[in-house]
Amino acid sequence: MQHFPIFLDLAGRRVVLSGGGDAALAKLRLLMKTQAGLTVFAPAPAPEIAAWAEAGRLLLHRREMAPGDALCAALVYAADEDAEKDARTAAIGRADGALVNIVDNLADSQFITPAIVDRDPVTVAIGTEGAAPVLARAIKSELEARLPATLGTLARIGKAFRKAVEALPAGRRRRDFWADYYFTEGPRAMDAGGAAAAKARLPELLDKHARAEADTGHVAFVGAGPGDPELLTLKARKALDSADVVIHDRLVAPEILELARREATLIEAGKTGYGPSTAQADINALLVAHAGGGAQVVRLKGGDPGVFGRLDEEVEAVRAAGLGWHVVPGITAASASAAAIGRSLTRRGRNADVRLITGHDMTGFADHDWRTLARPGAVAAVYMGKTSARFIQGRLLMHGADRATPVSVVENASRADQRVIATTLERLPADLSAARPEGPALTFLGLEPRAACAALPEVQAEELA
Structure with missing residues (x-):
């Protein structure tokens, strides 16, 4: 963010503008909505500017701006629509201690004037830092239509x-x-x-x-989805909007945390496979302590809270404390990852079911029904499977799985840095080791990326060899 948005109190302060043409008119129409004292310098002002001066709405000097004319001014606008004149005005403004804006010259301006939706005293400012004025106008138009005049x-x-x-x-x-x-x-x-x-x-x-009763605490167990903020449900957004406390997993995307209220307390309570983690008992205690104190708590979990999210344990802790709760489901990583490779999780003639399994549990690498998973056509989504790749490969091969079984690993599903590693069961550990995925990754057994899926970078096994 190059330009930091603020609302400047202009009541009773000087604002100076040099120019008398169309650019000056556009700025003055906006500035006259404020309580600033407006001074305009223009040898040949437009008739509208002259009329505003006669009506006492601004002070007009029919000459060019000179050194000292911007003393005690908060803002100076250079709107002569002439590069040489505007540069001179800007130099005078800066020398006199004012912030300067040169109309249609972003690079040499010290501030910019955003597009504004005016529902005084409610004001919405929209800026694109000069990158897309058309987009700013479109957003302004949409907000104008949505915000009632009352x-x-x-x-x-x-x-x-x-x-x-x-x-x-x-x-x-x-x-x-x-x-x-x-x-x-x-x-x-x-x-x-x-x-x-x-x-x-x-x-x-x-x-x-x-006369209403005292605040009653409540816990919302909310699915944050795979990472893309646009994949949050409306109900999840509503919960974040009203939360006093957000207790979130380590993998919840920063862009999603930004959607919480500014006043909300954010507490990271993440778990790392074979690494630093917040004990489950401590998470339960945090939920009970904050909700018990009357706070509206959001327990924000990556993906869906009911899929490998220890939801039941946390719900039981909240229930035992006599506190209210509800669950807001989210898009789980398996769904987002399947979309990333352009495949469905089930398909007629291939698989009538899909297994969601974890690569490891509290005791180490997790054991499953490997004989069923090794059958031709079987599809499984492995959560937290990066470190257990060799173990999974060994168990499947031991139970007769085809070494050529397609495997897709989707890292950071739905995010801007999403990546797909296309490999086979035989090459899975080696290709994962070569690709070194650092973000959250989901492993699909029995699915390969669709050839026509061009949503993101793909790492082929031969590229890693």
Whole structure:
């Protein structure tokens, strides 16, 4: 992020603009929505600028900008649409201590003006750092259509009532009140009787929330999916939006953690195969302690919480403490990995079932029904199978599996750095050792990447030889 977004208080402060043409007009239309004192320098201003000056909306000097004209200014806009003049204006602005923007010159500007959705006092700023102005305009248009015109009125009414709401305990009780007002009761009152009705509803709503019972903790066991934030369910997004505490696995993608509320407490409680791990008893204790204290807790697990996620153990700990809970399923790694190689997990004439197995358990390498898995056409998805590849190969060969059985290893399924290693049962340990996958990987026994699947890099066995 090169440009850090902030909201600058311009009330009573000077903003200076040099220019009198179309670029100047566009900036001034936006700046006149603020409470800044606007000063314009233009030898030949457009008629609209002259009219605004006569109406007292800005101060107009019919000359070029000179050194000292930007003293005490917060911002300076160079909008003469002439490279030489704009450079001169920028130099004066910087010398006078102001931040400078040169219209349509991102490289030499100290700040940029974003596209704005105005629902005063609610303001949405959209910036692309100059990379895609058309995209910014498209996003602005979509938000304009989605945000009701009454949103600003509700926000202004709510702002005047904030002091009274401090009677509620800080934290969730206040957030629940405002959520109820802005998304349910406020719009309903506006539709029924306008601003007066929305204002009258606030004291009644405050009384309702003041009489509500004390906060009750709750745990949501949420599947984070394989890593792509766009594969999160809407229900998972909703849980993250309301969480006070997020206790997450080590492999949950940072992009997904970014979706949690800024005020939420993030706690990593990850497990590493044969490496540093948080004990399950400690995770259970964290869940009970935070939810028992009244927090809304999200236990965020990679993939689906019910697939090799120790869900039952954690649910039992929460239930034993008398706390509420629910499960939000997620897309498991097997589904995402099958999509990555362009294959279905089951297929008529090939396999009527699919096994989801783990490469190791609490006692070491996990044992399974190897005779069934070794049959022609069998398909299995092996979770946590990187370190157990040689063990799995040996067990399958021991029970008669074909050495040419196709095997696909999908690393970082659904993520930008997704990678597919296409190999065979015979070459599985050697090819894995050569490819050195460092991210989470799922191993498919009995499936090979579809030739037409061009979604991501693929490492063929012969390339690793």
